[in-house]
Amino acid sequence: MTSLNLAVIFPNNNKRALGILAQEVAAVTPPVQAALIAAHARIHGFSAALLDAAQANMLPNEAVKWVEHKNPQCVLICTDFINSGDVTKMAAASETAKAIKEILPQIPVVMEGVVPTAYPERVLREEGADLVIRGEPFKPIIELLTLLKAGRRDLTSIQGLCSASSMGKGECSLAAPIMDMTHFPEAAHDLIPPSLYRAHHWHCFDCLDRRTPYAAVFTTVGCPYNCSFCSVGVVTDGPCFRIRPLEQVMNEIDFLVKQHGVRNLRILDNVFTARADYVERFCDEIIRRGYDLNMWAYARIESIRSPELLSKMKKAGVRWLAYGIEAANERVKKAISKTTSDSATDRVIEWTKCAGIWIVGNIIFGLPEDDLQSMQESYELAVKYQFEWANFYCAVAYPGTPLHRELVSRGVELPRDWAAYGQYNPNFRPLSTQYVSSEEIVKFRDDAFVKYYTNPDYIRMIAGTFGQPAVEFIKKILACGNLRK
Ligand code: SF4
Incomplete structure (x- = not known):
């Protein structure tokens, strides 16, 4: 039985995005958006852990070991939903999702960010995610964790959360952002x-x-x-x-x-x-x-x-x-x-x-x-x-x-x-x-x-x-x- 509700992963894209600069001179920037989601989950009474695979320079197979050790109810892979131009993290996000699904198929893998919002169908079909969040992830992730905690698997009623079956029915609306x-x-x-x-x-x-x-x-x-x-x-x-x-x-x-x-x-x-x-x-x-x-x-x-x-x-x-x-x-x-x-x-x-x-x-x-x-x-x-x-x-x-x-x-x-x-x-x-x-x-x-x-x-x-x-x-x-x- 797992006690961790949410494992948030920021994928490692260093080599792809920056090449040699990554090791030599580039900044190592904190994935604040991932830490915002983890904080939001905690505020709502859920436990959350965060792996910054980029900072730790962890490859997807090492990230899988971290997930295995944490044994969460759900994994959320963040690309970026707040800043511009982070599509390049998608390849690393995809590799990480696929590696997790191969070893730990029972753990739902969710992906959020600009690309999952814009292309949910493709991300579900090609990038290894079971679920995709369209829009700001705060509200959907809390609803998802609530259903998972209650042992429910009918996850399609959550606004902004898309699965292959909801896409098939043409139901995949955008999550409402936090306005207050x-x-x-x-x-x-x-x-x-x-x-x-x-x-x-x-x-x-x-x-x-x-x-x-x-x-x-x-x-x-x-x-x-x-x-x-x-x-x-x-x-x-x-x-x-x-x-x-x-x-x-x-x-x-x-x-x-x-x-x-x-x-x-x-x-x-x-x-x-x-x-x-x-x-x-x-x-x-x-x-x-x-x-x-x-x-x-x-x-x-x-x-x-x-x-x-x-x-x-x-x-x-x-x-x-x-x-x-x-x-x-x-x-x-x-x-x-x-x-x-x-x-x-x-x-x-x-x-x-x-x-x-x-x-x-x-x-x-x-x-x-x-x-x-x-x-x-x-x-x-x-x-x-x-x-x-x-x-x-x-x-x-x-x-x-x-x-x-x-x-x-x-x-x-x-x-x-x-x-x-x-x-x-x-x-x-x-x-x-x-x-x-x-x-x-x-x-x-x-x-x-x-x-x-x-x-x-x-x-x-x-x-x-x-x-x-x-x-x-x-x-x-x-x-x-x-x-x-
Ligand atoms: S590029 Fe334009 S829309 Fe984008 S953050 Fe800057 S000012 Fe805003």
């Missing part, structure tokens, strides 16, 4: 102890020997925007932005600082700066506590309306902001409905620098109207702003997104293999445009990376700002060679 955020759980950080995790190298450029402990929290969930290439709204069928009660967020941060000595903290929000009044109150609370935090968060240029807010964020310990710059060329920006003006971008970048906040600039090559010239303009924009860190991505139509649906309806052939969506996977296949092939775009991206990080002006700036260890670390990243290996 007082019911949103605080993540079970005891299951993802910060001492096991490592911050991004740039996040700690001035303290590279202190990348651990590392933790992450949400202050808001979802995104108020609706970019066609983004998968954030898939599980809620569109934008569904919610703000957590500040006391709950602060409870989590107090716990992380006082119990785990956390200094490096990621704010996981899709757009942390979406609500200036909330950000202000959040910063006031941190400042009042006097914590010495090293935080980073995503921001959107249009959401920054005053330099004062940035100064307050810096004072609270928000030392890095990541902006989605995407592209420089007007034609390219128009094609993705990016309406941010050049003057607004100039102004906010300047404010951010004046506030003493370091910047991660995210640039995307291969957007629908891109050609070699416009991609060069995007690259030069990154050089002009001299971001302390620049991420160069290739444009991808992630499964489940409006962009993916639109391209499929236009007859564009998109990869079926989940791994083809991993930016650093050897089988990566980004979108091509009418002017450039996907191979040319990947090459442009990789060349841009090397050019940016070997630029003498950039290296001088890094040495002056963070010191020689950061320069040496960048050299180490470059020495990893072909980033797609």
Whole structure:
């Protein structure tokens, strides 16, 4: 007889997603969404265990041994339901599910995330799951655990929980998200102890020997925007932005600082700066506590309306902001409905620098109207702003997104293999445009990376700002060679 109700697994995708970077330099990030589900189960009186197979670098057969030892009533494999672009975890999720079913066929295996939400039928048919959750998993998982505890096996009445038989009857609705955020759980950080995790190298450029402990929290969930290439709204069928009660967020941060000595903290929000009044109150609370935090968060240029807010964020310990710059060329920006003006971008970048906040600039090559010239303009924009860190991505139509649906309806052939969506996977296949092939775009991206990080002006700036260890670390990243290996 089993006493554990729920075993949550975050699958190990390190090699597929990151290649050689995984072992050498990449962050080891806590799977907060998995810890949220475990916490939610506990709040409802169920026992839960969590295996971060990625952090433990466990292969599927080793994950099976962990499940066998735990002997739970049910296994939930998480890919990601909150952040964007995690389709690449599907291959690892699939291998893990199949390995469990082979050895432990009696234990129900459930899968949740963006891809299971968008393609429940395929996931049930091909990826080894007995059940799939469509939408946010909180409500369905509690109903499922309740039925399993009562010894029931008729699981098809749960909203958002799909099986092969419910799919056959055309019944597989989306689970309702948690709207009353007082019911949103605080993540079970005891299951993802910060001492096991490592911050991004740039996040700690001035303290590279202190990348651990590392933790992450949400202050808001979802995104108020609706970019066609983004998968954030898939599980809620569109934008569904919610703000957590500040006391709950602060409870989590107090716990992380006082119990785990956390200094490096990621704010996981899709757009942390979406609500200036909330950000202000959040910063006031941190400042009042006097914590010495090293935080980073995503921001959107249009959401920054005053330099004062940035100064307050810096004072609270928000030392890095990541902006989605995407592209420089007007034609390219128009094609993705990016309406941010050049003057607004100039102004906010300047404010951010004046506030003493370091910047991660995210640039995307291969957007629908891109050609070699416009991609060069995007690259030069990154050089002009001299971001302390620049991420160069290739444009991808992630499964489940409006962009993916639109391209499929236009007859564009998109990869079926989940791994083809991993930016650093050897089988990566980004979108091509009418002017450039996907191979040319990947090459442009990789060349841009090397050019940016070997630029003498950039290296001088890094040495002056963070010191020689950061320069040496960048050299180490470059020495990893072909980033797609
Ligand atoms: S701003 Fe756009 S890309 Fe960023 S999380 Fe929101 S929908 Fe996604």
